[in-house]
Structures are given as C-alpha cells and as structure tokens.
Amino acid sequence: xxxxxxxxxxxxxxxxxSLVGVLCEPETLDKKKPAVLILNSGIMxxxxxxxxxxxxxxxxxxxxxxxxxxxxxxVGDSDPRRGGMSFLESAPLxxxxxxxxxxxxxxxNKFILYGLCSGADAAYETALVDKRVIGxxxxxxxxxxxxxxxxxxxxxxxxxxDVWLRYFKRKLSDSSHKSIDDIDPEYxxxxxxxxxxxxxxxxxxxxxxxxxxxxxxxxxxxxxQSSLINDASQxxxxxxxVNFGKYLTVDYMPEAEHIITEPDCQKDVVKRIVNWVLLxxx
Amino acid sequence: xxxxxxxxxxxxxxxxxxxxxxxxxRDYGVVLCYPFGQEYMRSHRAFRQIATQLSKKGFHVLxxxxxxxxxxxxxxxxxxxxxxxEDIDTAIEELKSMTDLKAVSLMGLRxxxxxxxASANRREDIKKLAVWDPMLSGEDCENELLLEINxxxxxxxxxxxxxxxxxxxGFPLTKAFRSSLKEIDIVSQLPEVEQLLQVVSHETAxxxxxxxxxxxxxxxLTYVYSESPSDWNYVDDFGGILLPQPVIQTLVSWFAxxxxx
Numbered sequence: 275x276x277x278x279x280x281x282x283x284x285x286x287x288x289x290x291x292s293l294v295g296v297l298c299e300p301e302t303l304d305k306k307k308p309a310v311l312i313l314n315s316g317i318m319x320x321x322x323x324x325x326x327x328x329x330x331x332x333x334x335x336x337x338x339x340x341x342x343x344x345x346x347x348x349v350g351d352s353d354p355r356r357g358g359m360s361f362l363e364s365a366p367l368x369x370x371x372x373x374x375x376x377x378x379x380x381x382x383n384k385f386i387l388y389g390l391c392s393g394a395d396a397a398y399e400t401a402l403v404d405k406r407v408i409g410x411x412x413x414x415x416x417x418x419x420x421x422x423x424x425x426x427x428x429x430x431x432x433x434x435x436d437v438w439l440r441y442f443k444r445k446l447s448d449s450s451h452k453s454i455d456d457i458d459p460e461y462x463x464x465x466x467x468x469x470x471x472x473x474x475x476x477x478x479x480x481x482x483x484x485x486x487x488x489x490x491x492x493x494x495x496x497x498x499q500s501s502l503i504n505d506a507s508q509x510x511x512x513x514x515x516v517n518f519g520k521y522l523t524v525d526y527m528p529e530a531e532h533i534i535t536e537p538d539c540q541k542d543v544v545k546r547i548v549n550w551v552l553l554x555x556x
Numbered sequence: 557x558x559x560x561x562x563x564x565x566x567x568x569x570x571x572x573x574x575x576x577x578x579x580x581x582r583d584y585g586v587v588l589c590y591p592f593g594q595e596y597m598r599s600h601r602a603f604r605q606i607a608t609q610l611s612k613k614g615f616h617v618l619x620x621x622x623x624x625x626x627x628x629x630x631x632x633x634x635x636x637x638x639x640x641x642e643d644i645d646t647a648i649e650e651l652k653s654m655t656d657l658k659a660v661s662l663m664g665l666r667x668x669x670x671x672x673x674a675s676a677n678r679r680e681d682i683k684k685l686a687v688w689d690p691m692l693s694g695e696d697c698e699n700e701l702l703l704e705i706n707x708x709x710x711x712x713x714x715x716x717x718x719x720x721x722x723x724x725x726g727f728p729l730t731k732a733f734r735s736s737l738k739e740i741d742i743v744s745q746l747p748e749v750e751q752l753l754q755v756v757s758h759e760t761a762x763x764x765x766x767x768x769x770x771x772x773x774x775x776x777l778t779y780v781y782s783e784s785p786s787d788w789n790y791v792d793d794f795g796g797i798l799l800p801q802p803v804i805q806t807l808v809s810w811f812a813x814x815x816x817x
Contacts, residue, residue, distance in 0.1 A: 277561065277568070277629075279561060320627075321626050321627060323597075324726025324727060325726075325727070350600065351559055351604065460800070461784050462798055463797040533726070535711070536726075537717075537723050
C-alpha cells in the first residue's frame with residue numbers, strides 16, 4: 275500500500291485554491307478497477323469519524339482498490355473558496371474535480387463514491403451528474419418512513435416498562451452538555467449545511483435515474499437513522515416505484531451508532547463496504 | 557500551506573507546513589502537538605487557524621499527526637507514548653531542516669500538552685512552550701478516562717475490553733500505551749525553555765498545581781484563564797468543532813509577543 279498527498283486545484287478559478295487529499299493505492303494498480311472517493315461528513319475532516327475513512331481506504335488498498343480521502347473546500351486542510359454556492363451545489367463540482375484529477379494522473383475512469391450522512395447526500399448528488407460514477411455507498415443516506423416503520427417502532431416499545439422509564443428520565447434530565455445552539459458562535463464552528471431530506475418524489479426520480487444509469491447502490495443504515503428506518507427491507511418498500519433490480523444492496527445495523535463509534539462495528543462496516551466494492555469492481 | 561508525508565517510510569507522518577509570511581522574521585519555528593481521539597477531531601480546525609495566524613506573523617509552523625493517528629501511518633493499537641515523543645522529534649527536525657532555523661517552540665492541547673512538555677524536558681532547542689487545557693500526566697489521563705467509563709450513564713462504546721484496551725469515543729488506548737504514558741509527568745519533569753504559557757478554558761486544582769510549579773522555575777510563566785467550552789470529548793452527529801477565538805488569539809499573541817499576553 276502506498277499513500278501520497280494530492281492537491282487538486284480548481285481549473286477555472288484565478289484563485290488556484292486546492293482540495294487536499296490522500297491518495298491511497300495498492301502496490302500494483304489495476305486501472306480497470308474503479309477508484310473509491312471518500313467524502314467528508316459534515317465539517318469533520320477527511321480522516322472520518324473515529325478514523326473510519328483512513329481504515330476504509332487502507333483496507334480497500336489491501337484489496338487492490340485505490341481510493342482518495344479528501345476535504346471539500348473550507349473543510350480540514352482544504353482552502354475555502356469564494357462564491358455563494360450551497361454545499362449540495364459545490365460538493366458535486368468538487369467531487370468531479372477530484373475524479374478528473376485521478377483520471378488524468380492515474381488513468382482510472384470509473385468511480386465509486388462513499389459518504390456518511392452529508393457525505394452520503396453528496397455521493398448521491400454527484401452520481402446524478404457524472405456518468406463515471408458506477409456505484410455509491412451511503413451510510414445513513416436519504417430514507418423515508420413507511421407504515422412498517424411505525425409498527426416496528428411503536429408496537430414493541432409500548433409494552434416495555436424500561437422504555438417508558440427511559441423516556442421520562444430523558445424528559446426530566448438536564449443534559450450536562452450544551453446543545454450546539456446554546457454555544458456562543460465565538461467558540462464553535464457550525465456546519466453550513468443543514469440536512470433536510472428532499473421530497474420523496476424527487477429522490478424516487480433520482481434513484482430511478484441512477485438505476486437507469488446502472489449505478490450500483492449500497493445503503494447502510496445505523497441506529498442513528500432509526501427515527502426514519504428500522505428494517506433493511508424498508509428502504510426498498512419506501513421506493514416501490516423504483517425498479518432497483520440488481521443495483522441495490524441494503525444493510526441495517528441497529529447495533530451501530532451514527533458515527534460508528536463501536537470498535538466491532540467499525541471493523542464490520544469496513545468489511546461490508548470492501549466486499550461490496552469488490553463485487554462492484556468485478 | 558503544504559501538506560506532505562515525512563519521516564521514515566515505515567512510520568510516515570502526515571504534516572502540514574505553513575511557511576512564514578508577513579514582515580517580521582522570527583528566529584524559531586512552531587510545532588503544534590494535537591490532542592488524541594475525539595479531541596483531535598474536535599480541535600483540528602482550531603489548530604489550522606493557529607497555524608495560519610502564526611504563519612502570517614512570520615513563523616514557520618508545522619502541525620502533524622502522530623503515527624497511528626490522523627493520516628499518518630500505522631494503527632493506534634500499536635502506539636506507545638515514546639513513539640509520540642519520537643514523532644515530535646522527527647517533526648522538529650523536519651521543520652528545522654526545511655527552514656534552516658536552529659530552534660523551535662511547541663504548543664500542545666490536552667494530551668498533546670503532555671507530549672509537548674515532555675519533549676521540552678528532553679531537548680535543548682525548545683525556546684517557548686505553550687500548553688492549552690493540559691493533562692498533567694499519564695496518571696491524570698488514566699484517572700480521567702476511568703472516571704468517564706465508570707459513570708452510570710456511560711455510553712456503550714466507552715469501555716475497557718478483556719485485553720485492557722480502553723475504548724473511548726471510537727478510539728482505542730491500549731494497556732501498553734497507557735502504561736508508557738504513565739512514565740510522563742509534566743509537573744515533575746520540568747520543561748527546559750525560556751518562556752511558558754499556560755492557557756486554560758476553566759479552572760481546576762490540577763491547572764493550579766501546574767501553575768504553581770511552573771511559576772517557580774527559571775522560565776517566565778504567563779498564565780491566562782480564558783473561559784470557553786471545554787468539553788473536548790463531546791460527540792455529536794454534526795462533528796461539533798470547538799473554535800474558541802479568545803484562546804486562539806491568546807496563543808498567537810503570546811508567540812508573537814503582542815498585546816497584554
């Protein structure tokens with residue numbers, strides 16, 4: 275495995291600001307295989323929550339897959355850029371820039387995009403606009419409740435005393451940590467991207483477009499998204515109009531927290547993603 | 557700003573070099589020592605700002621990831637505290653060779669303060685040392701973590717496993733790492749520097765202990781209390797980043813010998 279720093283400059287700007295990333299490659303690079311781009315989650319820099327992005331990129335390299343973990347402009351080590359674009363406008367453009375760079379310097383023209391939370395949203399948006407994307411891997415991406423969710427969620431809970439006790443304890447407790455909104459802006463950086471799920475119809479159409487473009491999708495959901503999804507089959511059911519065919523894989527890991535803090539879950543998630551990427555690559 | 561890997565290829569370290577700008581030429585560079593785990597994630601932005609501002613004041617600055625952390629090579633499970641000190645040595649030598657400077661200063665936050673101070677105890681080319689919300693020793697760190705994982709409402713991912721690796725907010729601290737860290741105590745192992753800055757976001761008995769000890773050394777001590785959020789280990793779904801501007805300004809001004817600091 276080899277790692278090197280890359281600085282991807284904007285082609286069109288006079289400002290020549292760079293996106294900083296780490297290209298992680300296997301000892302022998304097979305240019306026919308796709309490269310994986312690992313996207314930021316919120317304002318966390320590119321090593322990912324609990325260093326998950328570093329572990330993932332190195333595991334991919336051990337399996338013969340190149341990857342780039344990089345920072346969007348204004349995040350981590352990348353320069354901020356001028357302009358009033360929103361995250362969902364700038365992220366696909368910057369992801370495309372990194373794909374251009376890898377294509378130019380490594381001759382790879384197929385890509386898989388991985389992202390957690392806002393990174394998942396950016397992966398989806400980019401796949402809609404760039405045909406080089408052959409797969410997207412999303413942790414806690416867009417999803418929508420179904421009738422099954424309400425049944426799974428409320429029916430078992432309504433009979434359990436400890437659930438009610440926890441509910442009342444939460445209501446009565448005074449959290450020792452201030453909510454992000456309570457902290458003076460002089461002491462904290464807030465994410466400029468406030469995650470709001472688009473209307474379901476918009477995502478339905480987008481997913482159908484991805485299927486039509488033969489983009490493989492791996493959607494992994496954690497307990498962090500359990501307020502919206504609580505069963506692996508729910509995702510497909512919530513998009514009944516989309517004919518996913520062989521292009522969709524869904525996993526639900528209720529044992530994992532949103533930022534995959536649990537050590538065993540971190541290993542499991544990396545293993546699942548690498549296996550899926552290898553399947554996509556073949 | 558230049559990001560690059562340096563050091564031995566087997567233990568390559570990721571660093572970001574901020575070259576000196578501005579009108580004033582400084583006779584020493586600054587190496588920044590990150591804290592660990594979630595605290596590293598939460599403070600990365602602040603470190604970038606400190607580095608950027610110091611470079612504008614004429615300092616050559618290097619911030620870097622210890623092996624097993626960030627983008628540097630290796631796994632945290634294989635680390636020892638002595639490796640972190642070696643990595644600081646490597647970073648100092650790298651900055652000196654890049655800039656032809658003969659001396660450097662160090663700044664460390666939390667566990668990074670332990671390593672920065674220990675490094676200033678071992679080396680003779682450290683001019684100034686700044687510590688921010690410092691942990692005082694490996695023992696101090698261990699006690700703090702044990703207190704956290706023994707709380708009634710402890711999160712399930714914070715625990716000690718069968719091999720006595722302490723998992724905290726998704727980052728592992730092995731028994732070997734913690735044992736090696738216990739060999740460091742910055743109150744008894746005094747830094748050999750000309751000037752010291754201790755900046756704290758809240759007041760504790762251990763901060764007072766350090767202030768009293770450092771106040772009785774040959775070095776000139778500046779102590780600044782700058783009240784600001786100090787929950788460095790707090791985890792939220794938004795990657796909540798602490799960016800306490802008054803503390804950042806205190807650190808930059810102190811290195812640059814500006815203002816009242």
